[in-house]
Amino acid sequence: MAIRLEIDVLLAQRRMSVGDFADAIGITPANVAVLKNGRAKAVRFTTLDAICRVLECQPGDIMVWVPDA
Numbered sequence: 618m619a620i621r622l623e624i625d626v627l628l629a630q631r632r633m634s635v636g637d638f639a640d641a642i643g644i645t646p647a648n649v650a651v652l653k654n655g656r657a658k659a660v661r662f663t664t665l666d667a668i669c670r671v672l673e674c675q676p677g678d679i680m681v682w683v684p685d686a
Contacts, residue, residue: 619682619683619684619685620680620681620682620683621655621680621681621682621683622652622653622655622657622660622679622680622681623678623679623680623681624638624649624652624653624668624672624679625653627672627674627678627679628672631672633672635649635650635653638671641667641671642664642667642668642670642671643667644664665679
């Protein structure tokens, strides 16, 4: 996939656990793991909004385009 989510980096910078993050944005820790591990096929705008609100960041801080090899 050419779009990578940098949630793990932002969580580490903010010293926030996956469980606390999942509770704050209203999804399960398993779904956070899907986002972190690059297995997500899509992200709802409501989820993206919650992520940005909780991490106090912009969507561009979370999403990085990586060219395919």
